[in-house]
Amino acid sequence: MTASARRAFAPRMLIAPSFVLALFIIAYPFFDIARMSVYHVSRFGILGGFAGLANFRRIFADPVFIATVWRTLVWTGAVVSGTILVSLPVSLVLNENFHGQGLARTLVMLPWSVSLTMSAIVWLWSFDANHGMINATLQSIGVLRQPVQWMARASTAFPIEILVGILVSVPFVVTIFLGGLSSIPSDIYEAARIDGAGRVQQFWRLTLPLLRPFISLAVVLNVIYVFNSFPIIWVMTQGGPAEGTQILVTYLYELAFRLGRPGEAAAVSLAMLAILMVFTTIYVRMQMRSAEP
Amino acid sequence: MNERNWRKSLLCWLVLSPLILTTLFPFAVMISTALKPAADVLAYPPRWLPSRFDWGNFVAMWKAANFGVALLNSLIVSLGSTALAILVSVPAAYALARHSFVGRGFYRQFLLFTQMLSPILLVIGLFRLAASIPWGNGTLVNTRIGLIVPYAAFQIAFAVWMLSSYFATIPRDLEEAAWLEGCGKVRAVLRVFLPLALPAMAVTAIFTFINGWNEFAVALTMLRSPSKRTLTVQVVNLVAGRYSIEWNQVMAATLAATLPVAALFAWLQRYLVKGLALGAVK
Numbered sequence: 387m388t389a390s391a392r393r394a395f396a397p398r399m400l401i402a403p404s405f406v407l408a409l410f411i412i413a414y415p416f417f418d419i420a421r422m423s424v425y426h427v428s429r430f431g432i433l434g435g436f437a438g439l440a441n442f443r444r445i446f447a448d449p450v451f452i453a454t455v456w457r458t459l460v461w462t463g464a465v466v467s468g469t470i471l472v473s474l475p476v477s478l479v480l481n482e483n484f485h486g487q488g489l490a491r492t493l494v495m496l497p498w499s500v501s502l503t504m505s506a507i508v509w510l511w512s513f514d515a516n517h518g519m520i521n522a523t524l525q526s527i528g529v530l531r532q533p534v535q536w537m538a539r540a541s542t543a544f545p546i547e548i549l550v551g552i553l554v555s556v557p558f559v560v561t562i563f564l565g566g567l568s569s570i571p572s573d574i575y576e577a578a579r580i581d582g583a584g585r586v587q588q589f590w591r592l593t594l595p596l597l598r599p600f601i602s603l604a605v606v607l608n609v610i611y612v613f614n615s616f617p618i619i620w621v622m623t624q625g626g627p628a629e630g631t632q633i634l635v636t637y638l639y640e641l642a643f644r645l646g647r648p649g650e651a652a653a654v655s656l657a658m659l660a661i662l663m664v665f666t667t668i669y670v671r672m673q674m675r676s677a678e679p
Numbered sequence: 680m681n682e683r684n685w686r687k688s689l690l691c692w693l694v695l696s697p698l699i700l701t702t703l704f705p706f707a708v709m710i711s712t713a714l715k716p717a718a719d720v721l722a723y724p725p726r727w728l729p730s731r732f733d734w735g736n737f738v739a740m741w742k743a744a745n746f747g748v749a750l751l752n753s754l755i756v757s758l759g760s761t762a763l764a765i766l767v768s769v770p771a772a773y774a775l776a777r778h779s780f781v782g783r784g785f786y787r788q789f790l791l792f793t794q795m796l797s798p799i800l801l802v803i804g805l806f807r808l809a810a811s812i813p814w815g816n817g818t819l820v821n822t823r824i825g826l827i828v829p830y831a832a833f834q835i836a837f838a839v840w841m842l843s844s845y846f847a848t849i850p851r852d853l854e855e856a857a858w859l860e861g862c863g864k865v866r867a868v869l870r871v872f873l874p875l876a877l878p879a880m881a882v883t884a885i886f887t888f889i890n891g892w893n894e895f896a897v898a899l900t901m902l903r904s905p906s907k908r909t910l911t912v913q914v915v916n917l918v919a920g921r922y923s924i925e926w927n928q929v930m931a932a933t934l935a936a937t938l939p940v941a942a943l944f945a946w947l948q949r950y951l952v953k954g955l956a957l958g959a960v961k
Binding site: 396397398400401403404405407408410411412414415416417418419422431472475476479480482484485486487490491492493494495496497498499500501502503504505507508509510511512514516517518519522525526553556607610611614616617620621624635638639642643648651652655658659662663666 | 684685687688691692694695698699701702703704705706707708709711712721722723724725726727763766767768770771773774775777778780782783786789793794795796797800801802804805807808810828829831832833835836839889892893894895896900911914915918919926929930933936937940941943944945948
């Protein structure tokens, strides 16, 4: 063993258990799904003959799948951009020194501790047409005359699900932003003030550019999380009514475990992974280009 | 405190109030409905305050949801996956924080990749993997261990990230001083490093615990019999596909499943901000 190999031995032994566990749980299912996607698979998951790209052709010929892809992009784009837009001012305020700052931070972070499943159940009940507190509140302040059947139509149910998605994503992004803000040294603001920069100017010229790496991090991680987010839509509408709130994860689940089409479900999994890969690649490229002077 | 500071504080709270009100709204709904008698729940128009406090909802829910069993299952699965995740992540995080070695970059990339392959993307493969491993009279499907292992695996990236950023802040000199005193390298880690790393490990463990406690998709797929179901699956079962939903019991169940974790989280969230911030700038 050379000296450098000996130096690398101990740390490699230290990372080995975690590496093996993750590889076993993540790599095996991945290859299994890849294999299923190119075979005929019975509804009980038994592999038949080689199918080539038949599963992929079938999902791309399926109008529900195509509509679901577009809806998933809307879902991801709307939730992530909404979350960033809410989190930015909120974290700027939480970074200030004010009375009750600790309490405010805790309250803003609180939804993080509640499982998405439980949040979705409570919001489903709150939007109940006749007995929910949303209609009751809106009627009592005079915004609504009649109770609205929020969950009966995709045109109202889907935007509500997006709003719930934003609400539950805010704490994580605020956490990242607060970390970013605390890493900005305060003396540069001192200097900017001496040079006569106002608060607005300080935000656009100093805070925002220095926060950019953290905004990028928040966007990338959130796109992955939101794109893969299952419980909100599953609990609130199960992809309905009339497939009108279906996103790729819920459709994948339905194909695999309800409609008995596991081969196509595997193809959807791979298509989703491909979309995520394309997104992260483009994003990383763009980041690298903008980082160059 | 001067007047200017009070004005500023008021302004800050004013800006935050829409978000905070929306955050508190579900808690208000949970508490309000959980304490209502059944007749109040169906009254029109609905009111915030119950006509009388009906604590019986918690008793009824406990039976209807088989809450005690689900609670125990959630505890076993969350504790088991946390223990396994911490056990494998601590050495890995130590290696990342203390050593630079060939393969370090690759390992970090690999962790990032595991974050991208979420459990839900792999859920068919996970199910088939569990179904292919014999266990007891059947397979790993419908067992708690069949949840514990995948949960732990998907927590590794987060745990290693948090732990290594904390570990990097523990001064290396302390261990080196112990070596000079004639203490072996392994003993130096056990006697000097680990006690200092304990708070970081505790915080990471609690967040891993919360993630396991709140997981839904994999549990929904893997668990078949009511005696094995975790809280999230069991509570959704009170709502999904029911002809009539006893909302006061459902809210009592969500409240009982949520409050302990929310309290724990409220106490600990400042550590998370610190840990993620340290990790993010690396």
